[in-house]
Amino acid sequence: MPYRNINEECGVFGVWGVPDAPTLVYYGLHALQHRGQEGCGIVASGPDGKMKRIKGEGLVTEVFTETKLSGLQGDMAIGHVRYSTTGGGGIENVQPFLFRHHTGDFALAHNGNLVNYSLLRRQLENRGSLFQSSSDSEVLAHLIKKDSAEAHKPRIFSIVNALNTVEGAFAFLIMTSSRIYACRDKYGLRPLSIGRIGNGYAVSSETCAFDVIGAEYLRDIEPGEIVTIDSHGLRSRKYNTHCRHAMCAMEYVYFARPDSDIDGRNVHSFRKETGRLLYEEAPADADIVVGVPDSSLSAAMGYSEASGLPYEMGLIKNRYIARTFIQPSQPMREKGVRMKLSAVKSIVKDKRIVLVDDSIVRGTTSRRIVSMLREAGARAVHLRIASPPIKMPCFYGVDISTYEELLCAGKSVEEARLAIGADTLAYLSEDALYKAGQRTDLCLACFNGRYPTSLYQPVEDANKDGKF
Numbered sequence: 001m002p003y004r005n006i007n008e009e010c011g012v013f014g015v016w017g018v019p020d021a022p023t024l025v026y027y028g029l030h031a032l033q034h035r036g037q038e039g040c041g042i043v044a045s046g047p048d049g050k051m052k053r054i055k056g057e058g059l060v061t062e063v064f065t066e067t068k069l070s071g072l073q074g075d076m077a078i079g080h081v082r083y084s085t086t087g088g089g090g091i092e093n094v095q096p097f098l099f100r101h102h103t104g105d106f107a108l109a110h111n112g113n114l115v116n117y118s119l120l121r122r123q124l125e126n127r128g129s130l131f132q133s134s135s136d137s138e139v140l141a142h143l144i145k146k147d148s149a150e151a152h153k154p155r156i157f158s159i160v161n162a163l164n165t166v167e168g169a170f171a172f173l174i175m176t177s178s179r180i181y182a183c184r185d186k187y188g189l190r191p192l193s194i195g196r197i198g199n200g201y202a203v204s205s206e207t208c209a210f211d212v213i214g215a216e217y218l219r220d221i222e223p224g225e226i227v228t229i230d231s232h233g234l235r236s237r238k239y240n241t242h243c244r245h246a247m248c249a250m251e252y253v254y255f256a257r258p259d260s261d262i263d264g265r266n267v268h269s270f271r272k273e274t275g276r277l278l279y280e281e282a283p284a285d286a287d288i289v290v291g292v293p294d295s296s297l298s299a300a301m302g303y304s305e306a307s308g309l310p311y312e313m314g315l316i317k318n319r320y321i322a323r324t325f326i327q328p329s330q331p332m333r334e335k336g337v338r339m340k341l342s343a344v345k346s347i348v349k350d351k352r353i354v355l356v357d358d359s360i361v362r363g364t365t366s367r368r369i370v371s372m373l374r375e376a377g378a379r380a381v382h383l384r385i386a387s388p389p390i391k392m393p394c395f396y397g398v399d400i401s402t403y404e405e406l407l408c409a410g411k412s413v414e415e416a417r418l419a420i421g422a423d424t425l426a427y428l429s430e431d432a433l434y435k436a437g438q439r440t441d442l443c444l445a446c447f448n449g450r451y452p453t454s455l456y457q458p459v460e461d462a463n464k465d466g467k468f
Helices: 021-031 066-070 117-126 138-146 155-163 208-213 249-255 267-281 297-307 330-336 334-338 364-376 413-420 428-435 459-465
Strands: 010-016 037-045 051-057 076-082 097-099 105-112 167-176 180-184 193-197 199-203 217-218 225-230 233-238 290-291 313-316 339-343 354-359 380-384 424-427
Touching: 010 021, 010 105, 010 167, 010 180, 010 225, 010 380, 021 037, 021 066, 021 076, 021 199, 021 208, 021 424, 051 105, 051 424, 076 167, 097 138, 097 313, 117 138, 117 334, 155 180, 167 249, 180 199, 180 339, 193 208, 193 297, 199 208, 249 267, 249 428, 267 297, 267 428, 290 297, 297 354, 339 364, 354 364, 364 380, 364 413, 413 424
Parallel strands: 290 354, 354 380, 380 424
Antiparallel strands: 010 076, 010 199, 037 051, 037 076, 097 105, 105 167, 167 180, 180 225, 193 199, 193 217, 225 233, 313 339
16 A cells, blocks of 8 residues: 555646757656656657657656657657556556547647546447547547547637537647647646746646746636647637636645645645644644644644644655555555654654644554654644545546545544544634635535536446446
8 A cells, every 4th residue: 555545647748839848848747746656758749740759657767768858859849747547557548648640640648537538438439439548538639530520620629629528627738740739627627837938838737847947937727728839829719618716625735746836826825824724723732733744744834833833843754765665465564654754753752742634535644643653652642634524536537535445434523533543633624725725616526525527427336446
């Protein structure tokens, strides 16, 4: 079992109109590595207009050696880091996908999850489509090419029709021989931003990647919007006018880097504010505040400032444990958290601790951390969670488990506290998330079951299939 219990779906990055674009995409993907570690790839459009792709399983630095990267040339490229969701792992599912077609080659990279994937794939296969992968992302490419009624028109028309056919969460980058189309789902569930670099542009899942390549942030792509990037500059088109700004709350709570801004709100500032609000809602009689590295540190700082309790580094993260570490036996699995985290005994001994974490999924990690702190001499551990209880699976590309595996799906807060072994346990309210984000709309489906889209598959069947 991995140390973390939640994984993100993917990250996309693209560059148009800048010399040595593949190298810039490489650095952009490196900045987005936290969004996916299973595989990565880059497709570049060379000086001759032909597209070339390099992809592989592993980290960005493992897949792209200097020799391989030098084989990609051109002033336009898109890239992808993958964490497998729909379709699972395997090299065939590593993106970007590259499609050869008599009307012109194109490449595609996708962050998110399409909830009507199975239905669309079945329809497309019945119409003669042959799929290269088991990924839901490939559906969009087949929809674009199967729209024969729009074949004589510019490609944007078939893209619009395809985007209005798929349902779910997505940020798509589509690259042709001369332009990049950047597309965001109509609910605004996944982030996507545009930056300027030199005389060209960059597109990224998170704004933190712009800083790495020296790009200037321009704006977020709006829900339901397609931005075309080519020699004419930036051109915007709404493919759907029935839109929301229902950003996935877990982007703020856990996934995004703290130096990223999402829909105008800095992630670190959001998390710090959740910590302050968490103290207002659930104060604790304690001596110190300790955050679980890394995504919970900002919330722990906020809790500390609001409470007046000192913030201490009571847990240290070992950054050199291989991401692919496999524990072949139960005793080794039990040691997994200890290999990732260590308690600083001289700090936590004889202390009453407020332990701040971003979320609880299965509860196994929380239980082991609480046990670790007690063994290090902590007198009490008051667990405070900077998000509401996760009670429902996610269908939009976040690896949140089935009902049976979610600790809070069938347990009260008190029952969850007993299972974890903390002295007290409290969660942040949904209202506090809106307040921290300075927003009126968020996707809170994993907390309350109010999904912004139709699911196209009964939840019970999804659990039986083990896909969600």
